Amino acid sequence: MRRRVPVALAVAAALVLASALGPSWFQAYRAEAQSVPVLRWGSTGxxxxxxxxxxxxxxxxxxxxxxxxxxxxxxxxxxxxxxxxxxxxxxxxxxxxxxxxxxxxxxAGTAAPAVPAGTSAAARSDELELLARVVAAEAQGEPFEGQVAVAAVILNRVRDPRFPNTLSGVIYQPHAFESVTNGLIWRRTPTDEAYRAARAALNGWDPTYGAIFFWNPSKPVSPWIWTRQIVARIGNHVFAV
Amino acid sequence: MRDRWRTAALLLAVVVAAAALWGRGQMQQRRTLENELLARYQQAFFDAVSHVESVEVLLSKGLAASTPERLADVFSDVRLRALAAQASFSSLPLPAGTLAETSKFLVQVGDFAFSLAKKAAKGAPPSQEEIDLAHRLRQEAARIGAALHEMQLEAAKGRAPWGALPVGMRARARAAGDAGGAARFRAIEEQVQKIPVIQYDGPFSDHVLSRKPRGLSGDDIDEARAEAIALEFLPEERRQGYRAEARRRVEGKIRAYGITASPREGDGPEVVLDVSVTGGHVVWMLTKRDVAASRISLEEAVERARRFLEERGFGEMEPTYAGAAENVAVIPFVRIQDGVRIYPDQVKVSVALDDGEVVGFEALGYLMAHTERRLPSPAIRGEEAARRVAAGLEVDGAVRLALIPAPAGDEVLTWEVPARMGDARFLVYINALTGEEENILRLVETGEGAMTL
Structure with a gap:
């Protein structure tokens, strides 16, 4: 431990270098600065x-x-x-x-920002938020590792040449996620567990080892999807490459 | 009596008229929305077509270029256009996976062109194989472009080439769509699937995408052995009174048993972990518990993580960073060989900051990359590497040797030089054999507790 930095600095280096997974690598340890509501005697809501x-x-x-x-x-x-x-x-x-x-x-983000959000700072927090929302909408009630797996699939897609190379591109791709089509992603507030799962996936945990599809076999899905090679089953979901 | 009937009839007429008016308004609104959406899709489609056509033209221009500068210039544009085409295609409302291989093809073309541009920037001309590959890719792009162009002519007349229309008209659209549009996209996709393997010097090359794990040593183990290994691996807090049970199988890049460890009786969080079939290595672990407010420091967390790895026989590992979020610290460790940081051999340990328990472990990257390496000896000295960083940068700390992954999947021995420019801090990686700059990373501030190590 050679150095302790007062205004903490995050080194993306290790993560980045070890994964070398293309354009998304730098995002994992970006700054987080968001406004939070300040509560005191008399506050409501x-x-x-x-x-x-x-x-x-x-x-x-x-x-x-x-x-x-x-x-x-x-x-x-x-x-x-x-x-x-x-x-x-x-x-x-x-x-x-x-x-x-x-x-x-x-x-965070429920209060109006005091200052205009810095670019990278906002990006990082927005990413966690967006990911947690998809996890909540697609995998609520699944075991924790199943929620991490869903978040990991989304991040794997960002790195996969067959899918858009941004998180928002992947999530909002037409017909990609049921919960985006039916609006559930906006209606359901993510639980703490969903945030934890999203964060674990951002930190590199991937119970699917690189899967890019998941679905619930008991629900109707496009027959095409069954042609994919299934790599894991967690809770009610199957994961495939 | 007749009056009453008349009143009722009148009322009914009014209601029907009101409903009709309302319905008309609704329909108009829906139509407006539908048209707006269709306009977006049309735009994305037209953009995609023009980008694909540019890719083809630019590739041929690059092949015709006579100077490295021109070549670098043109091939950088190829990448730009190819990625733009991919982005446009992925915003079309097509059934999932319709254009997956076409997307991949475009990304590979862009990536390949960029590798040529980078080479040209160093003054090296493309090799004969690369020229051949560029010709081949140009032909494929031309073929896709021609098919798209045909569809575009129809789209210009307002006949949308995609399957499902938005709001409302699903059934009709599906019937029409599959006969026409989506099917034609599928034809393009099938054509692309026939393209043989694309291999070059970049991250999306087929040989990189199909990489196999290198770190799985040992024989295959059975379920009972995997359960025993899992139990052994648990943090001390959980080993007593816990039992492990293999509940899942994973058939991914690594084959593994999915183990759930739970208390034999009474309360206690479940721990889930995967143990590889080959060699019985733990791939990842997560403890499913809440974490209360922080009581221990990051330094102590790092110490706990270090001990956790040491007790599990990980040899010489060094933490590179520690970051905390929501009362959990995540600490990446890299392998040290002959004093060199081996960044590809990285594991991550997460520690609960309330009581210091290790609640997570992750080694997928390590198992994919780890192998016994023979490191070359550096051809340039550390001081020399430090002198090679850009003029605007001020060297800020000791240099050290580090093995880093290169984009095309190989590994490069470098000097890691910490530097700063004003407030911004960087790590610059200078090739220890050639003195070339391999990579630059910027260190970014986080609001929560974190430290570089």
């Missing part, structure tokens, strides 16, 4: 409910999940901040507290 829900899960909050930041929520937040070293423990839920709660990405 969905973000407050999310906060209360997580605090309740972790045993800090015992009130109702009503989306209103009141006395009980305040006590729970201060308590959480103290125990987890978020300083100052002032009951204001900002970026640091969201991160400590593991909810940063769940709420």
């Amino acid at each position: 969905q973000a407050v409910s999310t906060l209360q829900w997580r605090l309740q899960q972790w045993g800090y909050y015992h009130g109702r999940i009503d989306g209103v930041y009141g006395a009980e929520t305040y006590r729970a937040v201060v308590n959480f901040q103290r125990k987890n070293g978020v300083w100052p423990a002032d009951g204001v839920v900002g970026e640091k507290t969201w991160r400590a709660l593991g909810l940063y990405h769940a709420v």
Whole structure:
């Protein structure tokens, strides 16, 4: 460990060099800077409910999940901040507290950005968001490794010459994903698990070893797809090259 | 009585009229949307056709070029046009997979042209095989272009060549489409499928795409052995009281048993991991648990990851980076051979920052790449490599030897030179044998905890 950088720097090098997988390689460790909602006494709304829900899960909050930041929520937040070293423990839920709660990405982007988003910074976060949405829409209820596998298939397509070479190109390719055609991708909010799965895939986990198709064999699919070579079955999906 | 009937009839007439008006409005709206969408598709199609035709023209111009500069120039344009054609094709509303091989062909043509452009930029003319391949690809592009041109003439008259129309008219469109458009795209696709293997010096060459794993040593193992290996591999926290069961099979680039490890009784998260059939190597592992707020530092996480690998017999490995997101740290490790960082031999370990448990492991890249290598000795010295970075860059740290993958699947021994330009930080890779610059990577800031190592 030769160097510790104060404003943390991410080296894409290892990942990049080892995979050498073409144009998408640089994206894996890009900066993430997004605005998150700041909550304090009196705040209301969905973000407050999310906060209360997580605090309740972790045993800090015992009130109702009503989306209103009141006395009980305040006590729970201060308590959480103290125990987890978020300083100052002032009951204001900002970026640091969201991160400590593991909810940063769940709420990021729900507030208006304070500054115009930088190009690469936004790209990275948008990528995670987009991927998590597809995972949620296509693989909710699947085992975790099955969700990682679906995300991995999408990333494999980006690197495959038979598919568009951008993430958005792959996801929005006409007739590529049922959930894009029927709009489910916009209606369903990704769970924490979906974000974790998307992140694992971005970090290189691929339970399909390079598959580029997946489908649910119990649902009607184009007969053409069955001509592909199946490499794995996870949960309700089969994966093929 | 008659009045009542009259009123009812009048009311009914009003309702019917209102419904008819409403329906008409709806239909007009739908038609407008449909036309807008069709216009997009038409544009994509016309773009694609013109790009394919340019590819053909540019390839022949490149073959006619007499100077390396011209050749580099023209072949760079080939790549641009080929990729643009691919992008346009993939936004057409065709059934999944209709133009898969055509897409691949275009990417390969672009990639191949680019490899020639890069060679030309170094002053090297294309070899006879490369010229032959360029001729062959030009002919194929011409053939595709001619077929598309025919379709375009019809499309210009408003008859869309694709199968499924959007909103509403699905059934009708499908019937018409399969008889006409989609079938004709399929004919192009079948033609492309007959093109023999395309091999050249680039990342999408067929010999790179069909690479086999090099790191699978040992004999084939059975299910019971795989389960035992999986159990052995689990982090200490999970080894006690866990049982492993092979539940899946993977028949991919690597054949593997998919193992699920779960507690014999009581609570505890499941751990899933794949063990390769050949040699019994663990390909990846994931522990399915939530992670609470961070309690341990990144340094400690790196230490835990290092110990995890050491205990599992991974030999000399060095972490290159540590990054945290949502209370999980991901740490890539690369193999060290004779003091050289072997970047292709990379594994990743993820560590929960709440209690330091290793919750993930990934070695697919390692198993694909790892082999016993004989490293050449560098022909130039480190100081010399550091002097070769661009004038605007300031060398910022010690140089070291690193083996990096080249685009066409081979490996190059380089000097890794850390450098900066203002705030921007880079890693520059200088070929240790020839002194040429092989690659430049920019280090990018992340908001969350991370460090270079």
